Amino acid sequence: MSILRWLRGILGTAVTWAVLWSSIGTVLAVITIVLNGGPDVASLLKYTFWVAAFYAVWGAVSGGMFALVLTATERRRSLADLSLLRIVIWGAVGALAVPILFITVVGGADIQLVPTVPFFAITAGLGGLSSGSTLLLARRQHRDLLSNRDVAA
Secondary structure (H helix, E strand, C coil): CCHHHHHHHHHHHHHHHHHHHHHHHHHHHHHHHHHCCCCCHHHHHHHHHHHHHHHHHHHHHHHHHHHHHHHHHHCCCCCCCCCHHHHHHHHHHHHHHHHHHHHHHHCHHHCCHHHHHHHHHHHHHHHHHHHHHHHHHHHHHHHHHHHHHHHHC
């Protein structure tokens, strides 16, 4: 595989995850604000923007990590050969790499276990959802390209 194709795959995955995570983060932020009585509209927009940006960056980095993990572990398989369950597992692993690295670098022993378990569960869930969605989108695009090729021939 050429380096440009490899980089394009990682970038495409990172962008896909950034959009998905940003959308989910924005919805969660708005729901949280509304349930808590919410501030004025200007504060709501500002807060929602920053939450969306945070989740977009977090999703992009997690998507990039997933793409690297997938490339290292499943590089000899085609889209048709990839198991959805294995991809979901690799997505969870790739997404968990970011907070584990952060905790290792920043806090280590100072991190309390109880608040981090739900955080890890949410991160793993988002990673699994994102990776499964990425695989299904890639398969659909691949199938559409093949069917368009047949029509053109």
